[in-house]
Amino acid sequence: RPDDQGTYTVRATNPVGSDETTCKLTIRPVASIDTRPFVQPEHFAQLELKAPPPTKEDMKQMEAPKVVVPLKGVQVNEGSPVLLQATIVGKPTPNFVWLKDGAPLAASNRLRTRYDIGTKQVLLQIDDVRPQDIGEYVVIATNPAGQDSTICSLNVLPDKTVVDERPFVPQDKFRNLEAPEGKGPRRIEIIPGVDVQPFVSPEKFHKLDHVPPSERPERELAEPKRAPRVISPLTNCELEELMPVLLTTTIDAGVPMASFTWYKNNQPLLEGNRFTTKYDILTKVLTLQVLAARPDDQGTYTVRATNPSGTDETTAKLTIRPVASIDTRPFVQPEHFAQLEVKAPPPTKEDMEKMEPPKVIVPLKPIQVNEGSPILLQATITGKPRPKFVWLKDNVPLAASNRLRTRYDIGTKQVLLQIDDVRPQDTGDYHVIATNPAGEDSTICSVNVIPDKTVVDERPFVPQDKFRNLEHPEGKGRRPLEIIPGVDIQPFVSPEKFLKLDHVP
The missing domain is CATH 2.60.40.10 (Immunoglobulins)
Structure with missing residues (x-):
């Protein structure tokens, strides 16, 4: 921690004399929230379509991808779905990669893309579009013969949902409702049932379905009639x-x-x-x-x-x-999660001339610890040039986490793994592998975490046998059963019993 910073001294003393050595420990503070990514951004799955393996015939008659119908700009309301589509041909079938504003478009459960073999259309469907989807979209088609691409813009109109308070009928149209011109106020009539009187007289609609036919040029009428046909x-x-x-x-x-x-x-x-x-x-x-x-x-x-x-x-x-209601497909493949490792610096010429394979001098030791405690796994490993260290748990690469810290101490040749706030799921076999150009070595140990079984202590503060005479104190009969209205202030223990409590011999 930052307050661990300071000057540390160790003094060795015996009857003949003493000696000591001193060093300074400096702690570089980090943000209270660890913002270092466990996954590098470039490892997020790109939105792409991988083509099937090409056939021999495809490879003999290759055609570079060609955009036949490009993407078209779209403007859509926020919350609506949108479909971007382009017609692209090529032989063998191209791979397609989508970009937004020049950067690879990361996979998302709002995005779907596919290539329709029949129409040669590549499609990008965006569900529930949002203002942050605004930008320029590019699809790049590539195959062994070449590549082509097309671009379009997507504009999202923000959802400004408000109540439209404009009147459907101007207010002045109601001025004569109470007293139409030339007449007195209309009588109020209550007619049971549904009011089926039309607001507009039906005669007003009788010509709506009538549309005068348009006159076509004589040359169009000359074409013979032909029934439709599925091709x-x-x-x-x-x-x-x-x-x-x-x-x-x-x-x-x-x-x-x-x-x-x-x-x-x-x-x-x-x-x-x-x-x-x-x-x-x-x-x-x-x-x-x-x-x-x-x-x-x-x-x-x-x-x-x-x-x-x-x-x-x-x-x-x-x-x-059908797919699961929760999309469990990973946007990042597990192998792309940052492994817990210590990378070695570039070796020097001297290191390469006198190489020594990694060698475990002091192996990892098994440890048993209570849940919530920190632990430190350590092993002494030498090698020249300095080895690279990778940690495994149960034979699977240990993913980086803000509870885990690892480093290699050059002076003591110790590789260290610190686990903070250990949990039952940390139980397992831990394996550190040291590698350099001359070879590799490894050591393994087990970690056992004892779960925290916090329970309520139900043991009595006073042993049960101390209460056996409460109903019938020594030398006296049972206390009479008296019902006194109000609060019962009779003491369970006579005040005389407390007279000597403050007296300590």
């Missing part, structure tokens, strides 16, 4: 829950242009903010996009194209693999 049908799709879904089909819309209707399990698919469908006239591709797929989205999907000349349809099955 490439829908394909079955199986995805993990929360992933974006793309169902695509190629349909010749016919003449006149067909209308498209989607069905799920033979029932018309209802609109929702997670469902979007569009038809590209040039490519004849019809797409149904479903954001953040849920288990109840699973089913058989059909799209039917209809015009006066006929109909055609295509069907596919969508399977959603």
Whole structure:
């Protein structure tokens, strides 16, 4: 601790004389909260899509990634989902990495990305967008033949939820409600039941459905009528829950242009903010996009194209693999957690000329300690150049923690591991491995933590046999049972018994 800083002296004395030595101990203070990362930022899992291993045919006819349809800028309200998509081709299938504002985009349970083989679209779905998601997004596609990328901006409109206090009807419109022009005040009538009188006369609506037909040029009418036709049908799709879904089909819309209707399990698919469908006239591709797929989205999907000349349809099955309600996938792989180790300085030329492999002189010793206490494991290990030390617990690398401290004392050649506030889960076998270019050595010990079994001390302060004569004191009969209203102030022990308490011989 900082108050341990000072000058330390040890004095050796015997009848013949004495000697002593002194040194200064300096403690560098650290922040009360240890802000050193246990995981380096670069080890956080990037949001990327790894391509399957390429086939021999792919490697013979390689094509560098090429952006066919780039990402498009999006502006969306806070809290909504958003889907960024680009069409990118390449052979073999590229790897895709996402960046935001020039830095790798870290994986998150709000982000989902996938590559749709059929449409060659790479997708990034962001759920529950927030103001901090604003920025420029880049997707980089790479394969052995080269790379390409596309960029777009995402703007999030903050949610400024307020009560709209503007009146739907200007206040002056109500001025004649009590007394319409030319008439006295209206009578107040209470009519039982539901008031079905319309606020607007039905006659006002009779022309709303009538839209005069637009006149088309004669040249359009010359094209012969043609029924719609499915060119490439829908394909079955199986995805993990929360992933974006793309169902695509190629349909010749016919003449006149067909209308498209989607069905799920033979029932018309209802609109929702997670469902979007569009038809590209040039490519004849019809797409149904479903954001953040849920288990109840699973089913058989059909799209039917209809015009006066006929109909055609295509069907596919969508399977959603459910995931745990809590996403337990690690954003950081366990092997990337900082190991508890002591790195050696770069060796000198002299060290390399006279190398000595690490050697355990004094091994670790087993220890048993009470829960909550600190412990120190220590071993003496030599080696030239100075070894690197790695700690294991139960044969697994010991992850760095603010309860653990390790260092190598050059003077005593001791490697030390201090564990503060030991807990039952610290019980196990501890192993330190020393390595240098000449070889390695190791030592092992066990740590046993005795749990803190704090209980209430139920032993009586006064032995039970001291109360045996309370009901019937020696030489006297039982005390009469007297009921006295109010507070019972009769002493359980006669005051005479206390006369000599203050007297100590």
